[in-house]
Amino acid sequence: MKSQIDALRQLTHELLYLGMDGEPIYADRLYLLNSEVYSQAEALHGEKTGNDDEEAALCVTLLKAYSATIYNHGDKEEKVQEILDRSGKVLGKISDSLLKCQLLVACYGETFDEELAQEAHQIMNGWGDSLTTEQQNISDELQNVENDSYLHANTEL
CATH class of the missing domain: 1.25.40.810 (UpxZ)
Structure with missing residues (x-):
């Protein structure tokens, strides 16, 4: 699970800071990053974690990933609310x-x-x-x- 969270965190960071290094932003790279971040976020959304720190790391990563992507299959706000609910439960434990x-x-x-x-x-x-x-x-x-x-x-x- 940790490696999946880390991979999504890295991709999300790349998407959020795309072009900030002065390099041009190419539409195909933007499309690919958005698609991959959204796909990985969707795959991790319903996953159960092994401990509270892992749950917190997953929630941080998912919130950033959903915020960074332009995609929404009609249920993004509901999923973000679910992550916020999960976050509220784990905040008191860490x-x-x-x-x-x-x-x-x-x-x-x-x-x-x-x-x-x-x-x-x-x-x-x-x-x-x-x-x-x-x-x-x-x-x-x-x-x-x-x-x-x-x-x-x-x-x-």
């Missing part, structure tokens, strides 16, 4: 960690529930000043989602 923070941020990106962002900030506050690359990445991601949340809230008025 210790404060980078993984928990990643799951909080992924869920916050879908729901804009401020309590999730606050809990992520509490975990980050315990990291100190010298952040690892992964810690910096999730901190930046939370900031971006919070900025999007602010814009989202102001455009709904």
